[in-house]
Amino acid sequence: MSSRGNVILSTKFHEEKSGLKSSLKWILFVSRRFAHVDRKGSSAVTATLASLGICFGVMTLITVISVMNGFQRSFIDAIMEITSCHLRVSAISESDRAPFEDYCGADKNITSFFPFYEAQSLIVGGDGRESATMIRAVPPTLHQTDAGFQKELKMYAGGFDLSSPNSIVIGSRLANSLHVRLGSNVNLFALSGGNDVELFSSDRVFTVTGVFHTGESTINSSYAFISMDDGKKYFGSEAPVQYGIKVAENAPVMHEKDKISKKFPDIKIQSWQDYNRAFFRALKVEKNMLMFLVFLIFVVVAINIFNGMRRMVYERREEISILSAFGGKKSEIQSIFIMQGFLTGFLGAVPGCILGLLCSVRMDSIFTLMSKITYYCNLFFAMLFDPRSGEFVRSNSMFLVYARIPPRIYFHEVLLITFFGIFSALLASWSASRGVLKMTVAEVMRDE
DSSP, rough: OOOOHHHHHHHHHHHHHHHHHOOOOHHHHHHHHHHGGGGGHHHHHHHHHHHHHHHHHHHHHHHHHHHHHHHHHHHHHHHHIIIISEEEESOOOOHHHHHHHHHHHTTTEEEEEEEEEEEEEEEETTTTTEEEEEEEEEETHHHHHHHHHHHHHHEEEEOOOOOSEEEEEEEEEHHHHHHHOOOOEEEEEEEEOTTTTSBSOOOOEEEEEEEEOOOOOOOOOHHEEEEEEHHHHOOOOOOOOOEEEEOOSSOOHHHHHHHHHOOOOEEEEEHHHHHHTTHHHHHHHHEEEEEEHHHHHHHHHHHHHHHHHHHHHHHTTHHHHHHHHTOOOOHHHHHHHHHHHHHHHHHHHHHHHHHHHHHHTTTHHHHHHHHHHHHHHHHHHHHHOGGGGGGOOOOOOHHHHTTTTTTOOHHHHHHHHHHHHHHHHHHHHHHHHGGGGGOOOHHHHHOO
């Protein structure tokens, strides 16, 4: 039977039923008939390419965003657990310190809190190499008592040992720039502090007892830790005591901040968003720009769907006029083409979502494979053009670094990307099928 005959027969189904349910069944029936007739035509090729475009767009965006979240989360976790904490308290008086510590110890939402001193220093290694460093004086047992601190601050050499006087634990990149190792001596040559502290001194000599590494390169290159007793000794009597507070994962940080501010109105308290505002704003802009660039894939696919649907509407103008003559509403006829756009988007977005999640979960294997592929390609061309240089070919170590960073998958982002893939196809189909509302039966028949 011809396609026109199939469409005419489908109108009987429309005449026998009424209401929203029957109208939806009729739309689905006619849409399936159109899709069946066009299975081998140019419209089928256009729909297949459009679904593939949405599939790869959704897959790429989910994978890229998950990897980006992994990178950003590694920075954020290191910053929150080591340097800024969730909340930082300063300007606390001696009379408030004991009640404040009791309050933090009794609050179930606070998982950890500790006092610390902080000062800037110009640290000098044994061979005269120097580097600007942030010196933080913390309790010697912090690495054992704070699980988050211990998780993010991995000991590269030695241990987090501040039990002996004038012991210091420094970052891996800082140790490399100063050319120091375990047991080496460093001097805090210049040190900011109170009026009772000398700005320059060659007597502040510390012994390196540990070298640490974190997921944030800035911490590795510019942070060092000493004990609280050494902090009191070298930072001066006017050095302000600060507190780092970490809250439970399911506890709202701002709510805890408001509670502490009401309980102790004289203190100064900052959240991690306030303390690192510029850094996290830069991360947010970077992520938004990346999403915008990948979203352009959907724009290209939507234009393709729009052009294909407009051609389909034009090719189906005779069937449209017959459906109208047999009582089909123009809004229902338009819904037929919108339904086809929905199916195009759905058949592309759902497989793309599944593939994107699979790629994100196995990203370590993908980066390892990419490392091997680039290594063997470089080795092949080296042996082809200059065999003597083959022994100097090495694999790209950055791929192995990326492989060790676990991607972070957020459900709301995956849902938004999948929905946008379907929505772009729906919007293109709706816009292209608006021409159905302008057609009249007499005009089409006259043209025929």
